[in-house]
Amino acid sequence: MDMKQLYSKAASKLKRSEIGELKSRAAGKPDILSLAEGVPAAELFPTEEIAKAAYKIISEDGARILQYGDCRGDKGLRTHIAHIMEKYAIHVQPDQVQITSGSMQSLDLCARLFLEEGDTVLVEDPTFIDAMNILAFAGGTIEGVPLDEEGMDLAVLEEKLRTNPRIKLIYIIPDYQNPTGLTWSQARRKAFMELVAQYNVVVLEDNPYGELTYGEAYQQAVKSYDTKDQVIFMGSLSKTFSPGIRIGWLAGEQSVIDALELVKEHCDLHSSIPDHSIAATYMNIYSYDDHVKYMCGVYKKRRDAFVEALHTYLPDFTFTVPKGGFFLWLRMPAGVDCMKFFDACLEEQVTCVPGTPFYTNKDNHEFMRLNFTGLNEEDLVRAVQRMAKAYAQLV
Template sequence: MIYKELYAQRARQLERSAIAALKDQAAGETDMLSLGEGVPAPELFPCKELSAVAKEVFLQEGQEVLQYGDSKGWPALRTKLVQIVSKYGINASPEGIQITSGSMQSLDIAARLFLDVGDTVLVEDPTFIDAKNCLAMTGATVKGIPCDSEGMDLGALEAALVADSSVKAIYVIPDYQNPTGLCWSETRRQAFMDLVSQYEVIILEDNPYGEITYTNTYHRALASYDQQGQVLFMGSLSKTLSPGIRIGWLCGKPQLITDLSLVKECCDIHSSLPDHAIAAGFMNIYSYENHVAAMNAIYKARRDALVASLRSALPDFTFTIPSGGFFLWLQLPDKIDEYAFFQAALTAKVLVIPGTPFFVNKPSKGFVRLNFTGLEPAKLQLAVTRLAKAYESMIK
């Protein structure tokens, strides 16, 4: 039997993540330094603290957390998440929080609730690769809107909204975007909301990186400007506490959250309550704020090490220094192909990710995405030294 002949039409359009395919080329290589994977530093996970909390959770609340529970998630954690979203100017209640198994599930159930075959969803161009797949899985058409240094191009956005009545949703990452590291200006956020408020569209605001700030600044979420209940805010503990715990959340009007909860029940009834209770317990016993601040100080030092190394060893390359998040968007010199650079970097034992797969419309050539959170400063410096040798081999 050829199983693909039985696949749903939308499933036939799925493509393996370009990042996964590129990583395969580095698999099995020894002494490979990765600037490609968007991962937190595992040595910063609070393993000892989480272990102590987990023991207490199972001793004190084991029978409850190991049972079926509220599809919206562990109440104590929802209360804690209300405090986190308040950093972005969002006035929420526990009834307006739906806990999910990470940001991708948040986007998945939101897309299932809102998008039909024939609908259009607008995204920043470039954008997060896995979000493109998730949105397209609904049968909707994904179209890209270019960005400038302040955020989404509002002229292009307005033209798309006027020209296409099928637009039902707009997906954006305003804080330290993946892949570019772009952070929208406050002026652009307000202007964006002023524009979209004139249309019947849902705004899917993804914010996995907002707490990873190198200026100690939290930016107002689009949701904080929302006067009509248009914005569905999505957050995550993957970048601050642990991606393995798989905790994300949706924040919106309580009635909308109730409807999203019904969609989630079709997926998994509810997410892992032990994980919820462990995360909430960590925030009760230890200082989550101090943990995030200490982590950000280390990541900032790593960012600075990468920036200094790039300026010294690769002066022909250009970039904007990210003020938060995990990524630096590196522009290559003219006539240097990003895939040829990727291959040369692999030969030099460094993994980078070409920028082309992140684009929705016709891709802009000559970019690579670099992650700096996963390596210590000395290894970041060594990685750039190797990249410089790769570049030299291309221009000889």
């Protein structure tokens, strides 16, 4: 029997991520240096402290936390998350926070709640490819709005909002964006909300990188300018605490969070209560803020070493130094195609991600996304040296 004949129309559209396809080509290669993975440095995980927190909560309260739990998530963890959001000038109560199994589920829940087949979703162009895939799978028609050095192009956004009544959602990553590393200016955030407030649309503000700031103050969130409860804020502990402990969250107006809780209940009842309890217990015993500060110090040194190496070994390439986050957006010299450069880098035992898949129309071949958090400073320099050899082969 061919089960594929019974797949839903939506499932028949599923395909592997283009980034996953590209990264699979590097699998098994010896001595590969990866600038492709958007991952935190595993050696920075507070493993001993997490182990102690896990032992404490399971030994003292295991019967409760191993049972079914609150669909909205552990109250203690939601209290800590409300504190984290104060950094972005967002003031919410714990009941306005819905815990999810990472940001991907946060997106999925919002898509299920709001989207119908044919609704339009506006995204930054370029943007996070997996977000486009989730929103499209739910029936959304994805349209891009270009970015400039301050954020989303508001002239293009206004034209789309004015002429397309089926726009339902706007998905944005204002802080240290994936893939560009761009940070929206405060003026652009304020102007964006003043424009959006004129229309009946929902804004999904995704902020997985906001705490990873390198010498800068925390950015005031787009949601902090929200006067009509249009913005749903999405956060994550994957980049600052552990991606294996699947904790993301949604925060917004109470009735919307109540509705999202109902959607989640119909998906999986609740996320992992032991994970919630471990994270909350860690934050009760240790200073989460000090841990994040330590990570920022390490990552800033890696960024600086990476930037210096790029200036030294690839002077023909251009980029803006990211103020935080995981990624640097490298522009190719004239005449160099990012896909061909990817192939050449692979031959030199270094991987990066071509920028093309991050665009809605897939026709831009000028950029590469580079991650600088997953390798130490010495390996970052070695990786750039290998990239320089690859570039020399092309030219």
